[in-house]
Amino acid sequence: MEPLQLALLRVVQDSFQLGIITALLSENNIPYILKDQGAGGYMRIIGGQSLYGTEILVEESFFEKANEIVNTIYPNED
Numbered sequence: 001m002e003p004l005q006l007a008l009l010r011v012v013q014d015s016f017q018l019g020i021i022t023a024l025l026s027e028n029n030i031p032y033i034l035k036d037q038g039a040g041g042y043m044r045i046i047g048g049q050s051l052y053g054t055e056i057l058v059e060e061s062f063f064e065k066a067n068e069i070v071n072t073i074y075p076n077e078d
Contacts, residue, residue: 006033007063010070011053018054021070025058030066033057 009032012018018034025032037052058066067076 005060006057007060009056009058009063009066010074011055013053017074018056020073021056024069024073025056025066028065028069030058030062030069032066 010021012021022032022034033056035055035057037055070076
C-alpha cells in the first residue's frame with residue numbers, strides 16, 4: 001500500500017472558519033486531517049482558536065474538488 005500524499009488545503013486561524021470548511025468537506029465526502037503547530041492544538045481546545053493556525057490537509061486526489069468547494073465561500077488569496 002502506498003503512503004498517503006497529503007496536500008495543504010488551507011491554514012485557518014479561528015474555529016468558526018475551521019468549522020465551516022470541515023463541514024463542507026464532510027458534506028462532500030472528502031476526508032481531511034487537521035494539523036496544529038506547536039501548542040496550537042491545546043490552544044484551540046482551551047481557547048477556541050490557535051495563534052499558530054490550523055492546517056487542513058486533504059489527500060492529493062481530492063485536492064482539486066476540495067479547493068473548488070472551499071473557494072465558493074473562502075476564495076483563495078494567492
